[in-house]
Amino acid sequence: MVKITDVARHAGVSPSTVSYVLSGKRSISEETRRRVRESIRELGYRPHAGARALASSRSNVLALMIPLRSGIAVPVVMQFAVSVVTAARRHDHDVLLLTQEEGEDGLRRVADSALVDALIVMDVQMKDPRLPLLRSLDRPSVLIGFPADAEDLTCIDLDFHAAGAVCVEHLAELGHREIALIGSPPEVYERQTQTVPRVPVYQHRSQRSRRPAREMRGGQRSAGSATGDRHRPH
DNA sequence: AGAAAATGTCAAACACGCAA
DNA sequence: TTGCGTGTTTGACATTTTCT
Numbered sequence: 001m002v003k004i005t006d007v008a009r010h011a012g013v014s015p016s017t018v019s020y021v022l023s024g025k026r027s028i029s030e031e032t033r034r035r036v037r038e039s040i041r042e043l044g045y046r047p048h049a050g051a052r053a054l055a056s057s058r059s060n061v062l063a064l065m066i067p068l069r070s071g072i073a074v075p076v077v078m079q080f081a082v083s084v085v086t087a088a089r090r091h092d093h094d095v096l097l098l099t100q101e102e103g104e105d106g107l108r109r110v111a112d113s114a115l116v117d118a119l120i121v122m123d124v125q126m127k128d129p130r131l132p133l134l135r136s137l138d139r140p141s142v143l144i145g146f147p148a149d150a151e152d153l154t155c156i157d158l159d160f161h162a163a164g165a166v167c168v169e170h171l172a173e174l175g176h177r178e179i180a181l182i183g184s185p186p187e188v189y190e191r192q193t194q195t196v197p198r199v200p201v202y203q204h205r206s207q208r209s210r211r212p213a214r215e216m217r218g219g220q221r222s223a224g225s226a227t228g229d230r231h232r233p234h
Numbered sequence: 235a236g237a238a239a240a241t242g243t244c245a246a247a248c249a250c251g252c253a254a
Numbered sequence: 255t256t257g258c259g260t261g262t263t264t265g266a267c268a269t270t271t272t273c274t
Contacts, residue, residue, distance in 0.1 A: 003261060014243050019263055026264095027240065051261030054248045114249095 002045045011039040022047065053114070062088055063116040065098040065107065067123035077122065080144065084120060093117075104133045111137045120144065124155070 008015040013032060020026040021036040028036075039045070053059045064084050066077050085095045096116055098106045100123065107130060110116045117139060121130060124145030134141045135152065143155045164181075171179050 001261095004263095005261080015262075016244080016264075017242060020242090023263080026242095029241065032241080048261050051248090052263075054250090055261075055263040057248070057263095 001048075002043045004045070004047065007036065007039045007043055007045045010043060011035045057114070058117050059115060060093045061096050061116045062093055063096045063098055063107070063110045063119045065100055065102070065119065065121045067100045069100070072123070080122060104130055107133055107137070111139045118142070 004015045004018050007018050011018065011032075013036060017028060017032065018036050018040075021028050021033050022040075049060070062084070064081060066081060068074070068077070081095075081097070088095050096110060098110065102109075107119060107121075111119065119134065119137070119139060119141040120143075121134065121141060122144045124130075124143040124147050126148045128147050131147055131149070131153070134143075141154070143150075143153055145157055146155045147153070168179060
């Protein structure tokens with residue numbers, strides 16, 4: 001195995017200089033940097049992840065907890081996962097995947113053992129049981145979804161308000177006057193994932209004096225269809 | 235010539251297994 | 255129980271170069 005000392009000897013510098021070339025945390029002259037990079041390439045050096053974690057107290061690994069169960073659109077989850085992995089690689093990090101089944105124990109395991117530097121948690125619910133734990137850990141975390149009590153947490157989500165507005169404006173401009181919103185499956189509502197109840201029902205300004213937009217939850221039959229009042233997008 | 239900036243090196247530290 | 259070895263990072267220090 002090629003070590004940093006081998007690279008240093010080959011390039012005629014000290015190991016610390018090699019380390020600084022790799023991390024970019026200090027300025028190194030162009031000529032020295034070129035020599036070190038050349039030696040790294042020639043020798044095929046790859047830093048030892050364990051030794052690096054030992055010295056820096058950082059693993060360069062992020063945990064991503066994804067939901068995998070009924071009612072979850074796996075392709076959508078995978079889009080998030082791929083984005084996380086791609087962005088992590090751009091910053092020289094890798095991603096450790098956890099399923100939601102592992103729950104708080106899983107999060108505690110990877111955080112307390114220093115297996116990961118930070119945690120990303122998907123499918124956050126209004127009253128999510130994982131929140132007290134995430135607050136207590138000495139690792140930063142980011143939630144995808146907004147819980148009820150989010151003041152001290154870092155949360156992100158899609159802009160459903162903007163998405164709803166854009167959809168309604170678009171359909172209204174095409175001349176549609178009755179618009180139905182078909183929501184998620186019933187179990188998503190039962191679980192009270194934060195984003196779903198907050199999906200706004202928009203009315204285009206031209207139809208405010210007319211009938212309101214209606215929302216249909218996934219898997220439900222519309223009341224209108226039972227009575228002959230059809231909410232048909234047209 | 236002296237100060238400041240740039241560059242390079244040294245040595246301690248990290249967590250843990252293993253041998254003495 | 256103690257000390258060593260592992261590979262790397264990083265704060266502190268030393269040396270060289272550049273600027274005023």
